[in-house]
Amino acid sequence: MSSPKFDLLKPPEEGSAIRPADGRLDVPHDPIIPYIEGDGIGPEVVSAARRVLDGALEMTYGGRRRIAWFKVKAGREAEEDYGELLPEDVFKALRHYVVALKGPLTTPIGGGYRSLNVALRQTLDLYANVRPIFWIPEVPSPLKEPWKVDLVVFREATEDVYAGIEWSPGSGETRKVREFLEKEFGVRIRDDAGLGVKPISEFASKRLVRKAIAYALDKDRRSVTLMHKGNIMKFTEGAFMQWGYEVASEEFGNRVVKESDLWERFDGKMPEGRLLIKDRLADNMFQQLLTRTDEYDIIATTNLNGDYISDAAAGLVGGLGVAPGANIGDYLALFEPIHGSAPKYAGQNKVNPSAEILAGAMLLEYIGWDEAANLVKEGVKKAIEAKEVTYDLARKIETASRVGTQEFAERVIKGMGT
Ligand code: NAP
Numbered sequence: 001m002s003s004p005k006f007d008l009l010k011p012p013e014e015g016s017a018i019r020p021a022d023g024r025l026d027v028p029h030d031p032i033i034p035y036i037e038g039d040g041i042g043p044e045v046v047s048a049a050r051r052v053l054d055g056a057l058e059m060t061y062g063g064r065r066r067i068a069w070f071k072v073k074a075g076r077e078a079e080e081d082y083g084e085l086l087p088e089d090v091f092k093a094l095r096h097y098v099v100a101l102k103g104p105l106t107t108p109i110g111g112g113y114r115s116l117n118v119a120l121r122q123t124l125d126l127y128a129n130v131r132p133i134f135w136i137p138e139v140p141s142p143l144k145e146p147w148k149v150d151l152v153v154f155r156e157a158t159e160d161v162y163a164g165i166e167w168s169p170g171s172g173e174t175r176k177v178r179e180f181l182e183k184e185f186g187v188r189i190r191d192d193a194g195l196g197v198k199p200i201s202e203f204a205s206k207r208l209v210r211k212a213i214a215y216a217l218d219k220d221r222r223s224v225t226l227m228h229k230g231n232i233m234k235f236t237e238g239a240f241m242q243w244g245y246e247v248a249s250e251e252f253g254n255r256v257v258k259e260s261d262l263w264e265r266f267d268g269k270m271p272e273g274r275l276l277i278k279d280r281l282a283d284n285m286f287q288q289l290l291t292r293t294d295e296y297d298i299i300a301t302t303n304l305n306g307d308y309i310s311d312a313a314a315g316l317v318g319g320l321g322v323a324p325g326a327n328i329g330d331y332l333a334l335f336e337p338i339h340g341s342a343p344k345y346a347g348q349n350k351v352n353p354s355a356e357i358l359a360g361a362m363l364l365e366y367i368g369w370d371e372a373a374n375l376v377k378e379g380v381k382k383a384i385e386a387k388e389v390t391y392d393l394a395r396k397i398e399t400a401s402r403v404g405t406q407e408f409a410e411r412v413i414k415g416m417g418t
Contacts, residue, residue, distance in 0.1 A: 004096050008073075008082050009089045011097075015068025018098045018367065020331040025098065027367045029065045034072040034093045034100040040341025041351045041405075042075075042103025048353035048409035049101065049360040052376055055413040056364070060372040070097065075105040075116060086116055091123055094332060101363055102336040103356065106343065121157055126327035126334060127204060128211050129155040131310045132362065136354075138384050139318035140396040148293040149317050152221075154212035155306025157327065159204050160236075162303045165197035200236035200302060202243050209244040211328070212300035213252055216275050223276035224248075224256075227285045227301035227309060240302050241279045248277045282309075289313060314338060321352030321392045322380075324359035326366070333366055335359040349404040352390040354380050357412060375416045382415030383408060 003011060015032040018025050035050065037043040050069060057066050072093045079085050085108065094100050107115040120126070131153045135146040143149065167173040174195050181187040189195070209226065216224050226245070230238025248256045252275075259278035262268060270276060280288065282305045289296060289312070299309060314323040320339040327334045337355030345351045357380055364373035384393065387400040388411045394402035403411065 004092045006089045006092060008087055009070075009093060011070050011093070012068045015070075017096060020098060025331065025367060027369075030068050031099070031367065032068045032070050032097050033363070034070045034097050036072050036074045036090070036100065036102040036105070037077065038103030038341060039075045039077075039106040040104065040343040040346040042105070042341055044347070044349060044405045045337065045351065045353040045356035046101065046103040048405050049356040051406075051409050052353075052357045052379065052412050052416075053360045053364065053372075056372045056375045056379070056416055057369070059416055060369075060375055065369065065372075072100070086119055090120075094120075094124060094334065098331055098333070099363060099367060100334050101356075101360055102334050104337060104339060104341040106341045120334065121327050124327075124329060124332050124334070125158070126329045126332060127156065127158045128208055128328045129153075129157040129306060129310075129325060130215075130328055130362075131155070131314070131323065131325045131338065132358075133310065133313040133317055133323065135317040136322060136381050136384050138387060138397055139322060139393065141317055143290070143293070143316050145293065146317055149313065150294075151296055151313055152212075152215070152298050153306055153310040153313065154208060154215070154298065154300045155310060156204055156208040156240075156301070156303050157306075158303075159199050159201060160303030161196050161198045162307075163197070163199055165199070167195045169194040198233070198236050200240050202239070205240045205243040205302075206247045207330075209247045209300045210251060212298055213248060213256065213275065213277070216298045217252070217255060221275070222270075222297045223278060223295075224298045224300055225285070225296055226277070226279040227282055227299050227305050228279060229282045229305065230279075231281055237282075237302060237305075244279070244300060245277065285309060286312060289316070310338075318393070320355065321390070322354040322358065324355050324362055326359065326362050328366075333363070335363040335366070349406055350391055351405055352392050353405050353409055354384075357409070376412070379412040379414075379416035382418065383411035386411065386415070 015030045016028040018027050018031045037046045072090055074086055074090050078087055105116040133151045135149050169192050177195055178189050212224050226241045228237040228241045230241050256275045256277050323338040325338045336359050361373040361376040388403050389400050390408050391402055394400045
């Protein structure tokens with residue numbers, strides 16, 4: 001497939017495109033990877049992450065594998081240079097090159113896009129928001145046993161109350177919907193209520209759970225928990241759970257075991273090499289994450305539950321500066337930190353680049369370069385263990401010495417070599 005014609009961007013002359021192939025990716029030894037630096041602290045953390053990734057690749061593969069980086073402007077930088085926050089070329093580049101690294105983008109206040117991030121996710125149909133949550137030794141945590149946290153949350157990202165189907169109190173739309181509900185179904189809603197719609201479809205639920213189970217099997221994880229509030233919202237949250245179990249049994253057969261079958265068929269003992277599929281009510285899930293932390297592994301859930309649980313879980317292991325994430329579609333994947341553009345710290349070489357660096361490690365794993373990904377994670381761990389950290393961690397770790405963003409990246413690179 002030849003490169004698309006770009007109006008504004010210029011891809012690198014070296015390197016080749018990753019190609020989707022029968023449910024997997026065909027990755028060349030020199031993939032072209034677009035990167036969006038983003039706004040605020042974005043350029044600093046992205047440059048730190050690229051340095052670390054390049055270092056890890058050199059150390060792991062000695063030049064046999066490398067990334068051909070392709071700078072793609074979006075956000076404030078694109079607006080200044082091209083007069084648009086998200087030019088069509090950005091979408092073209094991401095569609096063609098399939099896998100990309102991204103810094104945070106500021107959400108413009110006022111007209112235009114609701115959020116550039118939402119626009120990217122919706123236009124590219126990046127339906128799975130994936131957040132690995134694990135503890136790094138020395139990072140302050142409110143838990144007594146933070147080492148027990150090792151989760152990956154798969155959050156459905158296109159539906160639920162986030163679909164944006166809402167009408168304000170007193171509006172003509174709200175009145176019409178209210179009258180319709182009363183006339184057709186005898187449902188009474190107060191005159192001064194706002195209204196929202198929560199669509200949860202079989203298609204979107206199944207593709208999300210399918211991705212979570214495939215990931216869990218591929219990475220030899222122990223269980224997938226379907227988190228839902230189906231006791232109250234039976235036909236949305238409850239249906240999500242039902243469809244999740246259907247995908248598990250219809251598509252993964254005897255590679256998985258349902259929790260209900262564990263006692264009935266296997267006397268409570270998990271058969272070797274199989275994946276446990278269970279479900280938990282959302283409220284219980286929050287409690288169990290604190291009280292039975294190590295019983296949870298992969299969590300697959302709807303959009304709103306996923307938003308809450310992933311931030312709560314990230315808080316258990318040190319918060320925003322160290323939490324990476326990804327937005328993934330059938331093949332397309334955009335890796336980014338969970339934090340935003342923190343504009344008040346922009347240009348100060350101050351913030352923690354760990355989340356962006358770990359997002360880069362996720363990217364390497366996604367393209368199958370696991371050895372290099374592990375080296376990056378090891379480097380971050382060693383830098384933090386050595387207590388040479390950025391301000392956010394330095395203020396919480398006794399006896400830590402404080403370093404800047406780029407110096408921290410150097411410590412990570414140093415840590416990878418030892
Ligand atoms: P934020 O940028 O995440 O910053 C909130 C606070 O989190 C910072 O003041 C800082 O806390 C801490 N923090 C964030 N990143 C850090 C890092 N790398 N190292 C250390 N500390 C870090 O959230 P926000 O201020 O609500 O959002 C700013 C803009 O970012 C908004 O326009 C928002 O829409 C956008 N945003 C974008 C994305 C995305 O692109 N995916 C995600 C979220 C938000 P202290 O000051 O307490 O140290």
